[in-house]
Amino acid sequence: MNSFTLTWLFVILGQKVSSAFLVAPKHAPTSTTSTFMATWSDSRAVKEYQEFLNSGKQDMDQSADCPSVIITSPSSSDLANALVAMGTGDDLVLTPDQDLPPFDESYPIYITLPPWEIEAFLSNLKESYVAKAEDFIFFSGGLEFGNIEDVLKEKGFCRDSMTQVLISGMRITPSGKVEDLSINLGPDSYGKTKWAGDCASCGKWAGSIAERLERNAVRCPVLFYREWRRRMWERHTFDAVFHLLGVVRSQPTTVEQVATYYSEDVSEMVWEMSQLLRGWKAITLTYGFEERMFGMAEKNGQEQATTLIDEMYPFIWGNQVMLQSKMFSEYLNYAQSEMGYLPGIQLPEMRDEDFQSKMRQGNLRADGVI
Template sequence: MAFVPTSPQTSLHGTFTARPAHRCSVQRPRTVHRQALRMQTWSDPAVTQEYFDFLNNVNQRELMTDCTSTIVGSGRIGNFLREHGTGQDLVIRRGQKIPEDAPGPVYLCTRNDDLEEIIENCPESKKDDLVFIQNGMLERMLRRHDMSENTRANLYFAISKMDADPIDGITETNPEGLTAVCGKWEGAFQERILKAGLTCKILKERDFRRSQLEKLIWISVFNLIGAVHGNIPMGEVAQMHEREVTELSIELAHMIRFTLTVGMLPDIEKRMLAYGRRVKEFPTALKEFEWRNGFFYKYSMLARKNGFPDPTPMHTYVLVCSSYAR
C-alpha cells in the first residue's frame, strides 16, 4: 500500500503528512498533549535495588563460563548456538520435554507462542536456567511465571537461512555492537556469541530493559511501515521512508516513557535507521502481532475505551489502514 501526500496532521512529533492511497474510515491522528495522558504507569523497583547493590558491591553475579547446554529448537538460531557450542549440547525438538538432568543453561530458540507450554512442562529444577532470546514484549509473561530475573538476551544479529553467516548488529551509531544479555547465564551466553565472531555486551537490568524495549520499537516500526508499502525490505524502509520511521519511532518511545517509565536514549530514530540499513535485505512482515505491534495497539484500545486520547495515534492509524487490525 502506498502513501500519498495530503494535508498535514499533528502527531506526538511534528506532522504526519501521509495517508494510504485507498479510502480508510479511521479518524486521523489528533494532537496528544502530555498532560492529557493519565494512564497507569508500570515501574520496576528491581532496577533501583540493583543500583544500590552495585554501589555497595553486594549481590553481584559471578560470571558463568560457556559449558554443555540445552537448546530448545533446531531452527536458525538454535542451529547457530549448537554449531558454536561444546559439541555435546542437548537439542530439544518440537514435542519433546526438557528433562530433569538437562545440562547447563536452557536456550529457548522457539517462537513466542510456544513459550507458555515450554514453561509449564519444564521441571521446577530447571526453570531458573531458562534463557529467553525472543523479540517482542515478554515482560508480562515473565512476571506471570515469576521469571523476571531469568537470563534474557536481546539479539541484534540476523541469520537469513540455515547455516548462513550471521549479520552482526554493528552500525555507524553503535560500532561496539547491539546484542546484549542480562541474567544468571549472561557470561556463558556472551562467551558463546563472542566465540562465533559476533559482538555481545553484558548489561545491568535498567540498561538491558531499555535495550529490549528499543528493539521492540524497531521491530514494530520497520515491519509495520514495510508491510503497508508492500512488504518491502528493511533497507528500502530506511532509505525511502525515513520520515515515517522517525515519527513513528519517537511516538512509540514517548508511549513507553509514560506507561512503563523507561526513557529511551536520545537519537533513537538514528539507531533505528542504522540497524535497518544493516539488515537491508531482510523482508518485512506483520507477524507475532500480540508480542509486537499488538502491545501498543492494546494500550490504544484501552485508552479509547476509558475516554483517554490514543497514546500512539499514528501507529493506530497506519495499523488499521493496513487492514491488519480491522
C-alpha cells in the same frame, strides 16, 4: 574429570542416538491475538545496580560457557541448531515433553521455542523444569522472537536475575552459520565506539551466552537488566514501526527504503512510542535511539522486505504500548483493510476517518513513486 562431567557425557552419548536431535520442518501455527495491559516499574533493576555499586566491584560477575540444555520446537529449530553449532559439542537438545537431566548442579537451559509456544510451555512445566527455572534463558528481538515481556511477567519469569538474550543482532544463514549484524556508527564525543543492532544479554547466565556468541564473532555485551530492557524495547519499536510504515505502500518496500523515503513518519512515530514507554513501562530509551534505528535500517535493511506476520502480531504490533499510538493504530488498520495483512485479527478502531483517503492521495517518495 569429575563425576558431573562424566554423567553429562553419558547422557549426551545416549541423546545423540535419540530423536531429540531430529527436528521437523518449520510450519506456521494458527494466528492468535493476545494483548493486555502491563504497567510496572523496574525498581528491582535499580536495586540490582545499587547493590553492584555498593559492592565496590569494577566489573559484573560473568558465567563461562559450559555444557547446556537446549529446548527446541519441532516447528522452529534454526536457533537451537545454531546454538549447538556454536557450542563445543557437549550440549543436550531436548523437546518440551522430555525431562531434564537429574543433576543437582546448575547449567544453562536455552528456551528456543517461538514466542507463541512460550506461554503453554511455562504453564505446563514438568517437575524437572520447575526445579531448574532459575537457569532458563529466554530470547527476544526481531521478527522471529519479538517481545515476550508480558508473557514472562504474567508467569513470574520477568525477574532481574532471569537470563534474557536480545538475539536480533545476528542472522542465521540458510546453511546454518551465524553472521553478526552489529553496526559501528563511529566514535562518540568521548572517542568511544557507538554500536547499533547488536545482541545483548542479562541475568544469571549472561556471560555464558555472550562467550558462546563472541567466540563465533557475534558481538554480545553483558548488561544489567535495566539497560538490557531498554535495548529490547528499542529493538521492538524498530521492528514494529519500520515494517508497519513499509507495508502500507503500493509497491514492495524494504526497511532501508522506509528509512530513506519516509524518515519523517518514522521519527514522528518512534518519538511518540518513546513517550508512551515512559508512561506504560517506566522506560526511557537511551540517548541516540533514533540514530541507531536509522543506522540499522540503512545498513542491514537493503534486502529486507517489510512485512506483518500473523502469528507475531501479539509480540510486535499488537503490544498494548504500540496500540496506544493514534498514528500507529491508523497505519495498522490501513494495512489490514487496504493491503490485506493480519486477516481475522481484531484491531483498534480507526480514529481518523480521513486517514484512508490521505493514504490514497499521496505519500510520494523522493523518487516520485507512491
